[in-house]
Amino acid sequence: MRRTDRLFDIIQILRDGRLHRAQDIARRLEVSTRTIYRDMDTLVASGVPVAGERGVGYMITEAITLPPLTLTPAELEALNLGIAVATQIADAELQAAALTLADKIDAALPTQTIAEADAWKFAVYPFADATHNFTHMPVVRAAIKARQKLRLVYTSKEAMVTTRTVRPLHMEYWGRVWTLTAWCELREGFRVFRLDLIESAEALPELFVDEPGKRLKDYEP
Numbered sequence: 001m002r003r004t005d006r007l008f009d010i011i012q013i014l015r016d017g018r019l020h021r022a023q024d025i026a027r028r029l030e031v032s033t034r035t036i037y038r039d040m041d042t043l044v045a046s047g048v049p050v051a052g053e054r055g056v057g058y059m060i061t062e063a064i065t066l067p068p069l070t071l072t073p074a075e076l077e078a079l080n081l082g083i084a085v086a087t088q089i090a091d092a093e094l095q096a097a098a099l100t101l102a103d104k105i106d107a108a109l110p111t112q113t114i115a116e117a118d119a120w121k122f123a124v125y126p127f128a129d130a131t132h133n134f135t136h137m138p139v140v141r142a143a144i145k146a147r148q149k150l151r152l153v154y155t156s157k158e159a160m161v162t163t164r165t166v167r168p169l170h171m172e173y174w175g176r177v178w179t180l181t182a183w184c185e186l187r188e189g190f191r192v193f194r195l196d197l198i199e200s201a202e203a204l205p206e207l208f209v210d211e212p213g214k215r216l217k218d219y220e221p
Contacts, residue, residue, distance in 0.1 A: 003039075005157045006031065008177055010039055011048060012192065015221045019057040047102075136201040137171075140180055144168045149206045150182070153199040161199070162186070167208045169216040171195075183214045190219045 006029055013025055022036040029036075040058055043050050052058030083098045143150050152164045166182035173179075178195040212218065 002157075007039055007043060008194065010036070010043065011177075012221060014050060014058060014060045017060055019052070019059045021057045022054065025058075136195060136198050137178070139201045139203055140168055140171060140195065143201075143203050144171065146203075147207055147209070149204040149208055151200075151202040151204055152193065154193055155197050155199055157197070164191075165204070166191070166193075167214065169219070181216065181219060 009029060010025060013020060013028065022040070023033045026033045026036045037054055040050060040052070049061045050058055051061045080102075083102050140150065142148070148168075150166050150168050152166055153161065154164055155161050164187075165185045166180075167185075168180055168182045170181045171178060172181070180193045180195060180198075182191060182193060183189070184191040
């Protein structure tokens, strides 16, 4: 398993909000406990809101204030999307400025910083090329708001390409990886898709309504 994929899988394990021991995560992902310790250090440095310590366990934390200024989730998202774009352009001065700005944001944020569904900040970047996430974001966001089905061409971590029709429910941001939680009609269940692995996203004319078992509140990580 590539390290980027393992980091993503760790986030998926932690997102239930419960305390998880490093040895249990290591057993689940078939790696050493020491590897999980290193991965946790990387996630914390990346700005993913993880709290915990070796020998006790780790969990996702909450909160979303930036003293002395309180930002809305959309405002904080816009700020950090701008930082992400600046780190990708071929201008060393702007790249350096984006990184120092991210550091200043990190320094201003309290210990418990970002709620699960609104994790927007950047620091050390464990995942590759955040700009890959942006390509399909407008279509996905519009479909979520309109409750419109999507047809996705998706490449899995195992390099398998499939076409899915999904009900898009929610987007999240985790340490440079954007994800889409959706009800997948192909698998007849909830699935979490990485936006950087979506090859194409097409909004379909078909709308959807809430059905028991297929709503975001029914989803359990």
